[in-house]
Amino acid sequence: MWSTAPTIAAGDLVIVWLTRDLLQPLLITPGKDFNSRFGNYRHNDFIGVPYGSKVGAPTGKGFIHLLRPTPELWTMALPHRTQILYLADIAFITSQLNIRRGSRVIEAGTGSASFSHSVIRSVGSAGHLWSYEFHEARAAKARDEFTRHGMLDIVTLTHRNVCKDGFTVIDTADSLFLDIPAPWDAIEHAKKALRKDCITRICCFSPCMEQVLRTVSALNDAGFTDITMYETLLRPHDVSQIPPLPSIDDAADKLKRAEARREEKRLKQIAQGQRTKRKRDGDSVDPDELDLKRAKTDKVTEEISVQVDEIAQDLAAPNTNNRFSVSKVMSEVRGHTSYLTFACLLPDISLISAPRA
Ligand code: SAM
Incomplete structure (x- = not known):
């Protein structure tokens, strides 16, 4: 049967993992070379290396893995x-x-x-x-x-x-x-x-x-x-790790904040429209009423920027212990x-x- 020793010896069969789609069986023969897309390796250099090792290319560009054979490999x-x-x-x-x-x-x-x-x-x-x-x-x-x-x-x-x-x-x-x-x-x-x-x-x-x-x-x-x-x-299945999903309350909060942001944008647009109109009509609007509206807009803006900062903090520091795996099914099915x-x-x-x- 295939070697069960921890390290590679002369005469062992090794599976060389070059890329996900390119694996090659290799009989370790002292004195021989292994030519690969990453350059020329000497079999002698593999002897004594632990199975599963990642070996850098002699050219310095790329690497291979030396694996113990299994029926799957x-x-x-x-x-x-x-x-x-x-x-x-x-x-x-x-x-x-x-x-x-x-x-x-x-x-x-x-x-x-x-x-x-x-x-x-x-x-x-x-x-x-x-x-x-x-x-x-x-x-x-x-x-x-x-x-x-x-x-x-x-x-x-x-x-x-x-x-x-x-x-x-x-x-x-x-x-x-x-x-x-x-x-x-x-x-x-x-x-x-x-x-x-x-x-x-x-x-x-x-x-x-x-x-x-x-x-x-x-x-x-x-x-x-x-x-x-x-x-x-x-x-x-394409599997990835994601941070915990927000609770229903958190999600509702975020929706409310998004709504507040939209409201702020709307008020700003109204104020801008009024300024343009005033310029055209010669400042006929009551200045007190205008100040009141500006103060209201500033307050909403301030509240929103605080909330946005909170959300940013939440996202920047997810609780990595609670991350969990999700999978997306690929639409294509192998033939x-x-x-x-x-x-x-x-x-x-x-x-x-x-x-x-
Ligand atoms: N299951 C194998 C594998 O996983 O590598 C592949 C088998 S291959 C598709 C089918 C083999 O059956 C061929 O090598 C063929 O020569 C052999 N074969 C076909 N008819 C046969 C028969 N009547 N008796 C024995 N072998 C036969």
């Missing part, structure tokens, strides 16, 4: 040999198939082994993954990866066409996942490979509805139950990947031991 960084499963689908399938420590799982095809790496971590050394791939070169590459990642005691990779030749195990798997173009051709074989002494689960990943319909028919014909289809779509068809296979009643009297 591996999915984001792996070399693509095929289309792959991404994290939202992987998480959902894992949960719906009830894959956990000790589970025995079958998958076909292996493809780029994105899903495989997550399953291997979930089942751990107490469980097992049987992975099937009919493309010889892809099977060889995946086997090579599993070997380098030290996972061969948890995964068995077989080069095989599961639609034609079925699976290599019988009555063994707790769950089975099919990511192949014609899953319906593998359903009868899948039924044989699943355990018969407990409820088992299957998932088929298909990009279009016609394929889903054929799969559902095949699942029905084979006696699977609880057939359900889902589509996983990502809706990003369709595939439909996920799940079904259960009920146990063979004769294989379930009768409850004690």
Whole structure:
């Protein structure tokens, strides 16, 4: 398995985080260079550096992060040999198939082994993954990866066409996942490979509805139950921290102050209009009445400026302890990947031991 040591050593696989959209796996090889958009790094300089470190570029411009591999990072960084499963689908399938420590799982095809790496971590050394791939070169590459990642005691990779030749195990798997173009051709074989002494689960990943319909028919014909289809779509939330919202009383106060500001503006405009008119008509307005209006306006102005100062103080010094998170849902939803068809296979009643009297 991947290194669990606190620092990076020669021969370790490291995930280099260059940007949010650019991650790269790197095998630390003394004497080699790592060329990046931020310049040339020497692998030797990474040895002994703690995992998770931020390393400045030799050019002084930019930086990278050196991360310990996880299945999630591996999915984001792996070399693509095929289309792959991404994290939202992987998480959902894992949960719906009830894959956990000790589970025995079958998958076909292996493809780029994105899903495989997550399953291997979930089942751990107490469980097992049987992975099937009919493309010889892809099977060889995946086997090579599993070997380098030290996972061969948890995964068995077989080069095989599961639609034609079925699976290599019988009555063994707790769950089975099919990511192949014609899953319906593998359903009868899948039924044989699943355990018969407990409820088992299957998932088929298909990009279009016609394929889903054929799969559902095949699942029905084979006696699977609880057939359900889902589509996983990502809706990003933009989360930010804001100061506490004002109470209803505070909000009402602020509205009153805003109203007072508007009133002040209106009185000023009236006074200005009267001054202009007086100039035109030759100062015919009673000067006492005018003074009274001016005094009134000045008082309102003074009160308002005090209130505005108070508000400014409130805003300038929010109580940071009471800040809370809010989220804005982005209108865009990430595009369709595939439909996920799940079904259960009920146990063979004769294989379930009768409850004690
Ligand atoms: N789930 C994989 C991942 O997350 O990386 C991607 C699987 S990829 C889309 C589908 C793979 O299934 C291809 O590599 C293909 O060669 C393989 N395949 C297609 N039909 C198959 C069959 N009948 N038996 C075994 N493998 C098959």
